[in-house]
Amino acid sequence: MSSPALSTRILALPPSIRARAFSALNRPQPNYPGHVPLTWLERGALAVGSAFGSLRDPYRHDLIASLGEATAKPYFVARLRRAMLENATGRRILRDKPRITSQTIRLEELRKMPENTVGRAYAAWLDREGVTPDTRDQVRYIDDPEEAYVMQRYRETHDFTHAITGLPVIIEGELAVKAFEFANTLLPMTALSLVAIVRLKPIERRRFFEIYLPWAVRNGIKAEEVVNVYWEEELETDVDVLRERLGIEKPPDLREIRKALRDQKKAEKAAREAQEIMGAARDV
């Protein structure tokens, strides 16, 4: 359907834009296994659809993943990759391209590590929250293979961020980690997922705005880029030492706070019921 003039004009475009000038009917070949090239229109539709879908059903982690990929270009995932290239460890990660799956991370060995090491904290966190390293989806919608790896690495190291901050998988904890990640990586999806604040109960929301959001922003900005940490080499480092090196303070333990609050409420309720029984006994 294109006249010679049109195709010549397309070829004259700079490579980054030319690569996008395809339609759904003549997609280019995939750049890596699992790659699905999308047009700008499809990318936008995927972003909008994933945003609404994941808000409706937060268990659709595949939609959260595709939202992240659809909104990472232009600029953001490229910026993250540049941040890795500017750091010596980041460059090594990009060269080695290590992956974190249940095959590459030996959980049984991690559990046996000394107290307070990163590896032990990671294994303990996985056990406490009941998750495994295999729950991360493959990147599909980012065209450049190296940028796709950066996104995959961010996704796979998300659990490590949880582990060294101690934040749990419940919505509150996830939102705190996402806020931290936005301040640290600038990926748009992390900021978009904060919309889930509407799903918090009022007391949780207050706690989030008073304690965890300020902690996340403060630490995300001042800390080093967490994506540059070569986790596989840091497994035996002491957690406090690593946190200090990165510039992250440990936030208040969320599960402890919630438990303390629950216990307090139970105690108050028991006291109230005891009073009612006493009152009823007196009336009789």
Next chain:
Amino acid sequence: MALRMIARRLESKLQPMFSSASLLHSHATSFGFKEVREEDKSQMVGNVFTSVASTYDLMNDLMSAGLHRLWKDRLVSKLHPFPGMKHLDVAGGTGDVAFRILEDINSTRHRAMQDATEDYLHEETRMYICDINPNMLNVGKKRAIERGLGDNKALIWVEGDAESLKFEDNSMDGYTIAFGIRNVTHIEKVLAEAHRVLRRGGRFLCLELSHVDTPIFKELYDYYSFSVIPAMGELVAGDRESYQYLVESIRRFPAQEKFASMIADAGFQKVEYENLVGGVVAIHSGMKL
């Protein structure tokens, strides 16, 4: 909706089978646009349907904007079901076609024409719903209960392979296969089995997504198939690959005329096809005489 007719006689079996053979072999080894081993295709298709079973009906409604209901209604009306018929619906997993046939037979239109003494015919009606995938059958059984047909003894759910049915020769008055023949490994075996189980005078009906040739509509349809449907599969069902397989397998399936000649080769007479929505869907029919 144009009506085209091809009439074939059972005269000569000396038809050139070269092109048919290579086409059939390519169907047996194609999984959408991918090439796979013949032994693996059945398993791969099985995985697709296990994965889509729970959202199958919702996705059908979304992808066809509800039109699939009208297409199935048209299929059932072409069948002209009658009380007491033994009907086999193959690849009928979620039960759509079988429910429609049963409700058509039991509707007041039929009852009004019946003599009270002939009511025993209604008791003899049997709808056999055969599907190779147990997940799809389970969804169908649940839907039957929701529709109030849960304990209707006319509905019989059978797990089986369309390429080798467990039913006896000449036992069925009707045979339908809706949106199923595209997924089988060996089309000719399915057609041969259909011919075997049908009685004399029995009708074969196939509802399937088919080829569109109208110039501009074709481009729009292709765009819709390759861009919108996989995205819908991703967003609603969480499974882009299965819906990519779906649209690719439609393109790989033989076109209307070719499929009609395959039906005739299996021994059916009076083979016709009707295009719906410009060829997006085609209903092929044949009779065993």
